Amino acid sequence: MGNRILVIGTYDTKDDELSYLAARIRSQGGEVLTMDVSVLGDPRLATDWSKHDVAAEAGSNIAAAIASQNENHAMQMMASGAAALVRRLFDEGRFDGVIILGGSMGTDLALDVCAALPLGVPKYIVSTVSFSPMIPPERLAADVQMILWAGGLYGLNPVCKASLSQAAGAVLGAARAVEPPARDRPLIGMTSFGKTVLRYMVPLKPALEARGYEVAVFHATGMGGRAFECMAADGAFAAVMDFAPQELGNHLFGSAISAGPERLMAAGRRGIPQMVAPGCYDLVDLVGWHPLPERFRDSVQHAHNRLITSVVLNTAERRSLAQAICARLAQANGPVTLLMPTAGCNEWDRPGAPLHDAAGLAAFCAALVAECPANVTLQQVPGHINDAAFAEAALAVLDGWVAQGLVAPGKP
Incomplete structure (x- = not known):
């Protein structure tokens, strides 16, 4: 049964929300792995894969991202590293589904991560800009699922908890129920x-x-x-x-x-x-x-x-x-x-x-x-x-x- 869910986000600014999401997954019997894709700050607790691991996968480091003084450049570097790292971890059989939390910056990164994974891997993006016309179709993975993070711009509240708790159930349920495409016939x-x-x-x-x-x-x-x-x-x-x-x-x-x-x-x-x-x-x-x-x-x-x-x-x-x-x-x-x-x-x-x-x-x-x-x-x-x-x-x-x-x- 697929229980291992990789939770990705900027833990320096969204630690409370990401921790709530992880807790809801665990409450349903799921296992949680964590990856930090922030640049400037640090999470309250260590994640399974740190921002330094992500930057290294992109062939760079956090110091270079900060030195660029350009948030777009920094986040694209982290997106590149996160996509490569997540694909490698999936190929190694380390997780069964992925869920990524973010605003516009986090969503930009999330789209690259999901596109790096093959069809049949449960992939969920919980975003304040879900379904927005700013997201071009060519950046959407074939079977990505998006959930609007209603009321989720800053801090936990009853409105955003409703979105996050549904998302937790969705990704875990998908990981348990998915039947990946069979390869026995051309x-x-x-x-x-x-x-x-x-x-x-x-x-x-x-x-x-x-x-x-x-x-x-x-x-x-x-x-x-x-x-x-x-x-x-x-x-x-x-x-x-x-x-x-x-x-x-x-x-x-x-x-x-x-x-x-x-x-x-x-x-x-x-x-x-x-x-x-x-x-x-x-x-x-x-x-x-x-x-x-x-x-x-x-x-x-x-x-x-x-x-x-x-x-x-x-x-x-x-x-x-x-x-x-x-x-x-x-x-x-x-x-x-x-x-x-x-x-x-x-x-x-x-x-x-x-x-x-x-x-x-x-x-x-x-x-x-x-x-x-x-x-x-x-x-x-x-x-x-x-x-x-x-x-x-x-x-x-x-x-x-x-x-x-x-x-x-x-x-x-």
């Missing part, structure tokens, strides 16, 4: 949206499982793409079917629904064989309750729900996106096949559907052909992305890679 990472707009995962998932693969389908609405990229960067996938890279367009055209600037990069950097298709390439998703950006005032719109409004890209924007896709795939270190369904890339753009634009689709396809780099195999698929022919083409590519020894065969 994993295929796939991106998609709901079945109203993209449906290829319905035939593909059982077909891949019949071949002996596990399949994880990521909802490509910002954080889903972020989780997908994070796991690809960790080498978790035997191959990827990135058939909904729409978050790249979201990022390029200024939407807040973004997986960050590194979308469509991680699998290529790791040399993971990747199939890419431009599912929903023609749409940019915007936060539905935000004012529509001026550049899209004249664009065709589709309100998916109160959270998401999609706008349709014009021909010039589609060409620009094709160039961006090809530029990213050109940097891949592994096999890449770009599947281009010539009859459309989402259910709303079929002939007769409300977002159909034959000229725009033709321009996009032509741009892909013109810009496709030498390391990418461009395969045009007659039909729509939701047709059976597309799923069959994807399976044929995978089977070919397995036959060539580029992808590990599945395990029945």
Whole structure:
């Protein structure tokens, strides 16, 4: 049973709060390990890993951090050291879950620490700025949990105790209950949206499982793409079917629904064989309750729900996106096949559907052909992305890679 929780924070200023959190974990039968990431002061009692241990892990020391006279520089140094130390301690099996307490400074550090840990490790951030738009999605670990530290700016009180006590139960409960991802069958990472707009995962998932693969389908609405990229960067996938890279367009055209600037990069950097298709390439998703950006005032719109409004890209924007896709795939270190369904890339753009634009689709396809780099195999698929022919083409590519020894065969 996972009982060992690593509690991290600035013990020089938040000793009372961190001690309360630790006491609540212990009261439920958990064990507590402590790490101090402060710079100027010292904790009341010694921690298991001191600020000096953290600074040394970053290749520096506390004296240098203080001498910099720059709190941002000092905290980034401590963040680097804490992330490296925590990852090493986890690899050594020293703890089962981590919880980090902080304001904006502590949260900045906490994001780096959580990003250093693999998926499946319970990781909790209790922060006065949880859920704030100042936190970019690309800094969030794939499965990080955040709890608002209500009333927690300075000192203990009944309001912040409610947050801290819930957080103590959450991290300990997660550490006890978590089922880390099994590695007994090769994993295929796939991106998609709901079945109203993209449906290829319905035939593909059982077909891949019949071949002996596990399949994880990521909802490509910002954080889903972020989780997908994070796991690809960790080498978790035997191959990827990135058939909904729409978050790249979201990022390029200024939407807040973004997986960050590194979308469509991680699998290529790791040399993971990747199939890419431009599912929903023609749409940019915007936060539905935000004012529509001026550049899209004249664009065709589709309100998916109160959270998401999609706008349709014009021909010039589609060409620009094709160039961006090809530029990213050109940097891949592994096999890449770009599947281009010539009859459309989402259910709303079929002939007769409300977002159909034959000229725009033709321009996009032509741009892909013109810009496709030498390391990418461009395969045009007659039909729509939701047709059976597309799923069959994807399976044929995978089977070919397995036959060539580029992808590990599945395990029945």
